[in-house]
Amino acid sequence: MKEIEIKAKLKNEKAVMTKLKKLGCVFEPVVTQSDTVYSLKVGSVEAYMSNKNFLRLRVKNNGKVLFTIKQPQKNHLDKIEHAVEVSSRDEIERAILLMDYKQAVVVNKKRIITHYN
Secondary structure, three states, X not given: OOXXXXXXXXXOHHHXXXXXXXXXXXXXXXXXXXXXXXXXXXOOHHHHHOOOXXXXXXXXXXXXXXXXXXXXXXXXXXXEEEEEEEOOHHHHHHHHHHOOOEEEEEEXXXXXXXXXX
């Protein structure tokens, strides 16, 4: 199976969802996420983008917490990524900060996932 991920901010969510349903797309329940990204260098965009690794804590609306490390390759759209579920967001954040990583950005979003067969 090949996965294609498209991220988009919709101006007219209802119209897009209706059209996709008519085309045969099946939707999963909406998931809300709170992502906190950590890096060694913060401040300017240039400093942030120059980091070798990015750490992320993701808290989902079901209470699951994922710790992810991403390492950009030649372009920032291509990344090596490893993720693991952790039992305590606060404990892993203390470990991240102990390694001198700094909070760089917080993103709160909702995901609408669909499948088309």
